[in-house]
Amino acid sequence: MSTHSGIPGFLPCDHPFLAASMGHDSFEEQTQKKFRNGTENAPTQIANGIAPQPSISFVSPAPVIMANLPTENTPLLSTPIPSIEEGVHCSNKRDCPSTWVIFREELGVLAKYTLPIFTTHLFEFSFNIASVVAIGHISTTALAAATLAFMTASVSGYAIIQGLVSALDTLLPAAWTSSPRLVGLWSQRMLVVTTATLIPVLMIWFNAESILLLLRQDPEVAHLAAVYLRWASFGLPAYSFNCVSRRYFQSQGLFAVPTKIILVVAPINTFLNYIFVWGPEPIRIGFIGAPIATSISFNLISISSIIYGIFYVERTAWHPISVRSFTGLGCLVKLGLAGVGQTASEWWSWELNNLAASFLGPAALATQSVLLISSSCTFQAPFALSLATSVRIGNLLGKEQARRAGISACAAIVLAVAISVIWSTMFISFRQSWAYLVNDDPEVVTLVASILPLVAMYQVFDGIAAVTSGILRARGKQLVGALINISAYYVIGIPFGIWLAFKMDTGLVGLWVGITVSLIYCSVWGIYLCITTDWQKEVRKVLDRLAVENKNANQAK
Structure with a gap:
């Protein structure tokens, strides 16, 4: 995470090895050292009769017969590192200097x-x-x-x-x-x-x-x-x-x-x-x-x-x-518990919102059911995009393509807005008859039609918030996502919605205004964290995490 946010840039499991292994050298110097020592040039080493070593420290060349010894890394290092076929031929700034070209490619991927x-x-x-x-x-x-x-x-x-x-x-x-x-x-x-x-x-x-x-x-x-x-x-x-x-x-x-x-x-x-x-x-x-x-x-x-x-x-x-x-379960548990805070806090907020709606009467509760089912269905698209974004950015960070990872993050946000606009247009266009898909009570139909324009606006921020959460997960920032969600829903959105619904007598509209305000807050923070991210730093975190695992593997032998 960028230091602009004022929050520590990594979890404890991200950099336990960085200070000891890197000293005062720059990232580029470390990369060159690892390249010389065999951690990033394994296929070429094998072709030249040298057994690759997972350690960062310098090792002397070994005879070719040593490459055939069965080790944990032998199947991986005997062939080039696999990559996902995606039809994108631009791998670095020299091959593809245009940000717009990379942006279009990432949209397609x-x-x-x-x-x-x-x-x-x-x-x-x-x-x-x-x-x-x-x-x-x-x-x-x-x-x-x-x-x-x-x-x-x-x-x-x-x-x-x-x-x-x-x-x-x-x-x-x-x-x-x-x-x-x-x-x-x-x-x-x-x-x-x-x-x-x-x-x-x-x-x-x-x-x-x-x-x-x-x-x-x-x-x-x-x-x-x-x-x-x-x-x-x-x-x-x-x-x-x-x-x-x-x-x-x-x-x-x-x-x-x-x-x-x-x-x-x-x-x-x-x-x-x-x-x-x-x-x-x-x-x-x-x-x-x-x-x-x-x-x-x-x-x-x-x-x-x-x-x-x-x-x-x-x-x-x-x-x-x-x-x-x-x-080595500690890193998983730390990231996972932060992920619970990020995911569960959002799920639980909706249950609280539904509970509040139950106090507004049968018609409001039925309307809430219609709107909730509709929003849950449309949410599957930005949620899928958020998972795809996590995979894509993670793959790029693993390949040390920091610039493309940053552009891919921006492309994901743009794609989320485009998808959300489609859903918003659908809701607004069919708002007078939408409730008939589930319920034909005249009061419910009228109430659904009156709230759907707000739900249509909600779609845009819901999509952005979902995708920026995926970007945070790719960076290992589940804890940051949890803090954003908790403050958005439990400090701002839900109290504000309940105040509108019951104190200002706005009913179900007030609850949806509160949730929408929560998502606006999440979206603004998510976009800010995305555009201020130091992607070279994210690459270093990935390399360091993998170096720790390789070190542990060597110690286990």
Whole structure:
């Protein structure tokens, strides 16, 4: 992070090695030293009969036979470092002096990366829609219980896992273009971290009824919600694994792999929801059929990912399972906990907003549901772009292309605005009839139409905030993102929205004004941090992180 922000430029795990290894030399001098010593010229060294050494210190040439000794780095260094094929031939300032040319190329690359990610997340979002539709026709109580259960699952489980796994957005893409086998190693370590995290989460889910009763929820609704969570818990380990495996594939540029899998599983999930909830008598199990269908679907995704990874993907990024998979977890935990603060703080703010809306009456709550579903669907596009941006910038930092990484960050923000304008135009154009997609109550239709122009403006800042969060993750700045989100939502937006809604009698409009103000705040800070970033410094952080891992690997031998 740039020192302009006044916040420390790196987490403790970023530079533990920098002062000792670099001394007073410049970054360029260090790069030249490493190049001479074999850390950046491995393919040429092998061709000349020299065994590459991962250490930064100078080593004497060894006979060619030494290059054939099996070491942890042999498969990687015996071939050129892999790169993602993207049709971009400009690799440095000399080859492509025009910023505009690089900008256009990055727009194309980001668009190509975003499309399959968007498809994946949209179809995964359909899992929730299928459950709601299936249960919604049982009874109002059942629907309320399912909604409460999913809200509890999101706050106490899904948001935490997503936040922890966001650490991989920092580590994997840069590793892929510099030291690919670390992609597999860090993925294994994250599985260890998330597995340990599942224990307290599952304890909450299995004791949900008593917790919900303490929160003064209706006893019948609380009981059904607890039943839903118990059955949904069978899919939680698979959900955690899927979050990690998706990053594993995407960091290698294999964006289509999760998309292919979800395109097969999503129809199966819809079919299972229908069969289990409304199917023939011998198969129909009613309310619990929806969480069982979702759990089966998550496990099918996990099984398919394992099969695809074993039989259809090159093993370049794979790291043999060893004791190292259970070591070096500190950096992941630090980045992951900061990621929880960044991700969960936003998820929790929406739950608080929905709770506030429930005090405004049935019509306002129904309107909130329509607007929330609509915004959640459109959010999948900028969220996909944010993940694509994390991968792209991480890859470029790993390849030491600082200038292109900075231009790519700016291109991502421009693309986010373009996508948001499309959604805004759609909402404004169809605002009078939009509510009919979900509800035909005249009061709800009128209220939705009156708020949609505000939601249309909200889209622009929501898109920018999502993408700048992805840029922060690529830089390992989850803690900065968490501080921005917490201050935006809990200090500014939500209190301001509640004051407008209940003190100034603006109702649901006030709540949406508050959330929009939060996102304006996030967007302004995000853009500022992007344009003031020292990208050469970000490259140094990546090189240093990889140097530490190589040093640890040597010590482990």
